[in-house]
Amino acid sequence: MADHANQFLVRFWGVRGSIACPGPQTVRYGGNTSCVEMLVAGQRLIFDGGTGLRALGLALLPEMPLEATMFFTHSHWDHIQGFPFFVPAFVPGNRFDIYGAIAPNGSTIEQRLNDQMLHPNFPVPLQVMGADLKFRDIDIGEIVRLGDITVENSLLNHPGEAIGYRVTWNHHSVAYITDTEHFPDRLDENVLWLARDADIAIYDATYTDEEYNHPKTSKVGWGHSTWQEAVKVAKEANVKTLVIFHHDPIHDDAFMDNTVANTDKAFPNSIVAKEGMVLNALDPDARLVCNPA
Template sequence: MPIIKEKFTIRFWGVRGSIACPGQSTVRYGGNTSCVEMRVGNHRLIFDGGTGLRVLGQTLLAEMPVTAHMFFTHSHWDHIQGFPFFVPAFVPGNQFTIYGAIAPNGSTIEQRLNDQMLHPNFPVPLQIMGADLEFKDIEAGETVMVGDDVRVESALLNHPGEAIGYRVNWEGHAAAYITDTEHFPDYLDENVLWLARNADVMIYDATYTNEEYYSERSSKVGWGHSTWQEAVKIAKAANVKQLVIFHHDPLHDDNFMDQIKENTARQFPGSIVAWEGLEIDLLAKTAVVS
């Protein structure tokens, strides 16, 4: 289907964190790691390249030539491991502009995507990709314009090794993509509040429950992720219209996710727990499976 002008949709291709977890117990919500596609105006934006990117790539083969802007939050495995299997990147005539922040060790997003495809980790190097790949280094807090009408804002998140969150603005509408980030115990993160401010949709890292996060037996404090309870606090404080729970722990099966869905909806009506195939239309204000 060709991209049309009046469009702002969000499609979820991978919703898990840490590691892919396909299997009978994760069929309904999906087992692929982070990848979210936004179709905004006449532009295609892709956020993160976890294993869900491979699935997205297969669907794009029917739409070539493809032009897209790819935004990486950081380069932990669950956010980049689908990139070497992204078939459209190997096809001449396709164009991808790839954005990411320089890591604390000084490496660029191009270097990190390149390094994961070097021997002995992968059979072919990044340079074999035949599409036109343009890499752009950005800094947290920088704003990127996609065309003349889409403004992508960024901010630093609280995550080991650093990560950045994004906010996509178009024609008075906004969607915030906020993963991976850990909340602070005594106050709400100002960067997160700023990204989420009055957003139509906030996609938020809720890997854990409060019980898991503060567990005396196996605490997750310092691991770089948040909870659905904190997601609700942020959504209310930032006046978010719709909250989407994202970056699910691989240990959380479908039944566990159903419980999170019920609990979140009680505290923030209209909230959604993301599943693979979920599509949200910001203009129609609907969520559908496609």
């Protein structure tokens, strides 16, 4: 991690919502569910553990022993299903600090990650993981300090609750805002607070406005937002770079190409997330470090 001591990089390992959708129609943008890695001031932060976490874990094997801090927005399946397949968690000598808010039913993030690995849902329990796992409950609004890095959070509008995060280091910030549904008559103050003056704001834009408001297949109440709302947030919050994220599994590469064109017209400093994409939070003139074909 020494090579990253003066860097603030954001790498996307999973960019989909709801369910993984690998296949020839999603190969360019990717089919894995939510997982974002940040390399900040020599530390590794991991946001969510969807199926993209499996790929991240395999990539990290040559770097062991390793340490990382993990932050979960919530525990819907598309954000935790990769955790039982995160190979570094099974290896003694590795250490992971794992943060998540207590759910409305009172369950901790440790309980929820444990429960998905119980019989009859999984062959081995969480306790077989050999790494040092430290589970930490986080309060809404609590600030986590990791050396010079601060991680803030705020409540989002999502069934069963979810929280968004804001990572700040060296006067630069990245907001991770998924899963959340916009309000019909106003912008969400919690979302605006997370995204305020952010160098990069990653936003849940699962639907288009047309899909969200469709008279026969309305998505109102499903807990997700649209790219049009993402643009409104970016403009109001003075975001430098907007990242469209949490793509609907039915949106193939051709559909996502169209989203790229539309968001670029509406907000030129926008990027549609792809698996393997790497962004530089410190340099707006060299933001895109890696953009897979």
